[in-house]
Amino acid sequence: MIRKLWLTFCQTATVCLAVLFVVSTLRPDLLTGQQGEAPVVKEAQREEPAPGAVTSFSSAVRKAMPAVVNIYTSQAIKHPRQPLMDDPVFRYFFGEQGDPEVQRREGLGSGVIVSDNGYILTNHHVVESVDQIEVALADARKVPARVVGTDPDTDLAVLKIDLPRLPTITFGNPEHVRVGDVVLAIGNPFGVGQTVTLGIVSALGRTQLGITTFESFIQTDATIQPGNSGGALVDANGNLIGINTAIYSQSPRGESMGIGFAIPVSIARQVMEQIIRDGSVTRGWIGVGGRDITRELAETLQIKTPGGALITQVVRGGPADQAGVKPGDVLVGVNGSPVGDWGTVLNQVAVLKPGDQAKLKLQRENADAEVTVTIGRRPRVAKKE
Secondary structure, eight states, X not given: OHHHXXXXXXXXXXXXXXXXXXXXXXXXXHHHTOTTOOOOOOOOOOOOOOTTOOOOOXXXXXXXXXXXXXXXXXXXXXXXXXXXXXXXXHHHHHOOOOSXXXXXXXXXXXXXXXXXXXXXXXXXXXXXXXXXXXXXXTTSOEEEOEEEEEETTXXXXXXXXXXXXOOOOOBOOGGGOOTTOEEEEEEOGGGSOOEEEEEEEEEEEEOOSSSOSSOOEEEEOXXXXXXOTTOEEEXXXXXXXXXXXXXXXXXXXXXXXXXXXXXXXXXXXXXXXXHHHHSSOOOEEOOEEEEEOOHHHHHHHTOOSOSOEEEEEEOTTSHHHHHTOOTTOEEEEETTEEOOSHHHHHHHHHTSOTTOEEEEEEEETTEEEEEEEEOEEOOOOOOOO
C-alpha cells in the first residue's frame, strides 16, 4: 500500500514539474502575472565624472572665443589694357576707352585680440597687399582696421581697430605645451562664421616646411581650413598657445587632411611686441646661406665634425664676407653656442642686435678657425607681385 502511494506521488510530481517547465518556457508571463505589460528596461544611470576628468570644453570656448575675430579683406585688381584699344582704327570707330576695368578680389581670415585698446594679431598672408580690411567681432560688430606692421619672415601681422574695452585672449605658457595635449582651433573656415574644432598637439618644433623663414611650428590634427589663418589655437583652459597658419593639403580647394601648423605663442608674442613698439621687426643678419649637414653630405665633402651647418653662399660685401667667411666653411658655433643645424644658425643670428660683434667658430678643411663679424640688419622680404 505504501509503495503504491509512493509511486503515485512520484508520478504526480513528475507531471507537475513537466507542466511547470513547459509553461515557464512558452508563457512565462502566466507565472509573473504581467501579461500584456511592456518589458521593463533598465536605463543606464548618469555617472559622475572622475575628479579632474574633462567632459566639455565649453568653458575654454567661452573664455577664448570673444577675443577671436573674423577678417575680411579686399584688393583692387586692374586688368591690363588690351592692345586693340590703342589701335587708331578701333579708336576712330569706338572712341577713347576709359581706364581698364577694376575688379576687387575678396579674402578672408581670422585674428586674435591681444589688447583691450584694439591690437589684433593675425597672419601676414591674410593682409598682404590688400587695401581694405574689415574686422567682425564675436558680438557681430564690424569695424575697419589698419595694418600696424607685418613680419613676412614669421608670417605674422598686427592690426589696429578703434574700439574701447575689447575682450582679450589670455596667453598660455609655451613651456607647458606637450605632444598629446588637447587643443581647440577657433576661426572662420570658408567664411561660414566662428567655428571651434578639437584635436591634439601632434608634434612640436616642426621645421624645414618651406612656409616661413623662421620655423618652429606646432603641428595639430584640429581641423584647420581656409579662413582659419590667423585664428587662435588654445589649450583646454582657453589660453592661446599658437596662431593657426597653414595646413597640409593635396586637395585643389585646399581642404585640411588632418595636419595643420600654428606659430607658437612664444614667437608670436616677441614679434607682436616689436611691431607694436617699433612698427617692424629688427633681426640680426650676417649675409650667408647654408644647409644642414647630412651623413651623405659629410661623407662626400669629408667633413669630420658632427653637427654644424655648411655655408653654401656668402653675400658679397655682407658682414660675413667682410669677416672672411667663405663658401664651404662649416659653421659650428655662434658666440660660444653650438650650432646643430641651419635653422639654429638663423635663430641664433636673428636675436643679435645690428652693430654688435659676434664670434663665429668655423671648420675649414677640417681645421678650426674663428672670425669676428659685425652683425647687420636683416633685409625685409621683397613683396611678391
